[in-house]
Amino acid sequence: MSPKGTQQAKDEDNIGLSLRKENAWSDTYQFYLFENFWCPSIHFQAVNNFKKEFQAKDTDFVVASFPKSGTIWLKAITFSIVNSQQFSSLEDHHPLLSSNPHELVPFFEFIFGGDDIHSQILCLSNMAEPRIFGTHTPFPSLPVSIKESNCKIVYICRNPFDNFVSAWNYFNKIKPTTVSELTLDEAFELYCNGIMEYGPWWSHMLGYWEESIARPDKVLFLKYDHLKEDTNFHVKSVAKFLGCPFTEEEENNGVIENIIKLCSFEKMKDLEVNRSGTYGKGGIEKKNFFPKGESGDWVNYFSPSMTEKLSKIVEEKLSESGLSFKMCS
Template identity: 70%
Template sequence: MASTEGLQAYEEEKLLLPLPKEKGWASRHLYLFQHFWCPSTHIEGVNNFQKHFQAKDSDAIVASFPKSGTTWLKALTFSIVNRKRFSSFDNHPLLTSNSHELVPFLDFIFHGDNIQHKLSYLCNMTEPRVFGTHIPFPSLSNSIKESNCKIVYICRNPFDTFVSSWTFFNKIKSDSLSEVTIEEALEKYCKGIIGFGPTWEHMLGYWKESIATPNKVLFLKYEELKEDVNFYVKRVAEFLDCPFTEGEESDGVIENIIKLCSFEKMKNLEVNKSGTVGRNVEKKYLFRKGEIGDWINYFSPAMIEKLSKTMEEKLSGSGLSFKTCL
């Protein structure tokens, strides 16, 4: 009888063989799986998640396209929903754990076999459970779509997302892969060939759902969150049915959450300076600059024109737009 590992590899091979594939940015291949480009290392987890995850009505899902403010929004959401449980900001889990450890990615949880063990882990998690995902809305499990759980989605100006992705993936790439030049990366990006891309379809999937079911999906922009973080922290709390009381506001709870989850605070914590998270990604690579508009230091005029035209074509008529200040 075949070993569990052999059977698993066979199933993965059968799943991957018919799919279109392209050279990945940080992993060897991206596969066009359910209309999005999925890293080969993630497909098993996505597939298992879709089959086995059972959402609870009290769950909160932090959804995002990679490099759009995920680490920050995970920290904010975890702090907001758990503020009664962890009321001391001098002894908070975020001081000793990375937000990706406190808010695990759903496809990471379901990677590998031993599904029953994973389901037992999920059942025993303290509620409200908070999860993360980069999976596009159409490919979320049916239980998420059919339950009353809530999704907080964050996106970012595609210019900054692109630069952040390019620098990040070149740092974490396999040693056997050569660095991707910025021109080659932009060509792939505009064609949608990036992990969990195309970017446009990813954003528009959650954008349209936030309009159709505003009580289900809250759509945020990274730039607006940075501009008025106090307002959006309150907005997230209201959306997740745990609004701040007047007493909490007067006691500075909102300001304490914002300070605890700030880029500068998290980047300088010892827990985020060393060690790895997820698929052996070094934590220090999760914190680069966190700035708005840094893309201007990387783009040539021809690159600006190329991405601007792509954005205009892909987002036209959707109502979703981004400021591009030159």
């Protein structure tokens, strides 16, 4: 690490020491309450670097999401739409057949997590356009260059009930074998208090929701359940928003249906590239990125008292915003 990088790491360590902390769901790292959201300590340096150093281009696309809301699905769809002219989803050489969506649409929080940031910035500047990135960072904490440029953000979230169950199952799957599982009640208490990666979930959703209302040409706000209910309609909406709508000929030739099929959980989870191997510094097994993805599965986990408690929180946090979720009970 360069002297400058060493000093930066020391400065960030000092900042981290002054922040409120909570144990993360996996119990292998901590959350820092940074800029009013719970930043994983393992991503703290990267989030800082991302905010300070990233220079957006007007042609960039960003897939933003709250964790466990259909991120990998939206990444695959966005990549396929943007590259539909270059790659046919029916062809054997489509990148999604040999690479995980997280590899094709990398997280800023992973890109900026290394020591040699300047080399990484150089690589980013030399990337072919349009560039597509992913992020879990809340809207208020995004770099100024993203907010002020003409780059476009597609955001996805999920109803808080299913989001909680998906997160609880996921973090228990990826925890080290030496760490005991987080009980449903323990996780629920944390979730109700907003303590989850990049949470609170309500402020994360509201940040992008409010921006999508103020600047509909800048942020497209999607709900997982809506995307699942009418995938064809929303794939067309995403394509139009990104400035690459499908032609009538493409629609007649089944391009949209092919993209939907290629990006489906059923297709992606059966690919060898997603059945084996790991992703990221934490070595997360790729197969864990493809859960059941069912809407309404929360009813198999929630007690009446849990339903009542979370319903009240949703009403309290979201009622005045106009953002609501359909209950699948």
